[in-house]
Amino acid sequence: MQLSNEEEDYNLSLSKFESMLKTNKVLFFDSEEFEEIILHYLDIGKANLAKKALKLALDQHPKSTGLKLVQVEMLVYDDKLEIAEKLLNELYAIEPNNEEIYIQKANICSKRDQHEKAVELLKIALQYTDDYADVYNLIGMEYLFMDNLELAKDSFIKCLEEDLEDQSALYNVVYCFEFLDQNQEAIVYLNDYINKNPYSEIAWHQLGRLHYGVKEYENAIRAFDYATLIDDEFLGAFMEKAKAYERLKKYSEAIESYNRTIELDDATSYALLRIGKCYEKLGNSAKALQYYNQTVHEDPLLDKGWIAITDFHVRQKNFQKALFFVNKALAIDNQNRLYWKRYATINKQMNFFEEAEFGYRKAVEFGDYALDTWLFWVDILQFLGEFESAIQTLLQATEYFPEENEIEYRLAGLYFMIQENTKAKFHLSNGLRLNFDNYILIEDLFPVVWSKKMVKNYIEKHRKE
Structure with missing residues (x-):
């Protein structure tokens, strides 16, 4: 892929700066080059290099407003708000129409939890900026901090009207719709957005998620299909599509989508578990068991994996094997109430009543307060003739x-x-x-x-x- 002239210049500036640091020779950069270098180091978390670059920059360009604004940004980053504010006031006296001054003032207010004041300053910035999208996005974030989701949503929508490609704003506007329980309105909005920007895989994916949320699984699959056509390595869309196929009981198609996620990335215990469940639904016990075994091998701490393999053997009436696996699970995590309940249930099926009583007791001890757990436990205590214990347990229930x-x-x-x-x-x-x-x-x-x-x-x- 060919780099643009701007990218080439940017890379040359970085190389030139890093070469200067190694040789201790002082080279000249214009102020904009310095700004890009400093912001690059801030973006990748190398604050010390950013500070070094800023010091050299201010030595060469002591009157540059742009560099001083970068200095303000770094002071805010370091929580030196009073010094940053003082410098901003000096810059405001020189350039009262510079939108970046208002943005940084708003940033300081935001850090102090003065979000309403931050919004007022950002609205002033709108009068002077050419980058409306960025300012609307910042206003939206302030409204989010204030838990005013309606106004946040409106701001993110305005941001997207200015810049259709702003992915963070797209995610945020969908978040606001969902938080406000406006899923159908969100679907209408995304369909309108897609009409303007049909190749946005993010929009198609979010549309699929929303259809899934309101149980429109066919529409969800259609949206996920578009997302994966635009980006055939969109792992999240393949995963969501598989879940939608499962809801429609189309287990073979679900397996195909889950397998695609495994091709794109390392196998996740979740995908392996779901494939196992799909094979079990299709009546292929051997394949189901194979994937359940892979699940617990991949992530021994995932309780859903151990539960799946234990429940599989219970359904097959193979209680000895079920007990073997639940004991393995308990050896890894002996405070898991789900494991203890299964341990109790299996032992009860095998007429090992004392072990079953112990299992129910441990399940309750670790937080299983379901009615049936109490009742199973008490019925076993009664069977064992421990009437007093059974009464105390029921009174606790x-x-x-x-x-x-x-x-x-x-x-x-x-x-x-x-x-x-x-x-x-x-x-x-x-x-x-x-x-x-x-x-x-x-x-x-x-x-x-x-x-x-x-x-x-x-x-x-x-x-x-």
């Missing part, structure tokens, strides 16, 4: 589910089992009040209690009330 009939019926049954009839009747009344028909739980879970005439009479009495 009532903190999360204070009006849950399944908890109340179990408490009633357990209190009857330990002969605490007053407490049992209290919880039985609660259960009957919350869901009368579910009294069958007493019959199912506590046949000894159900056989008591007193319990049946108590239920009948509530039926008539």
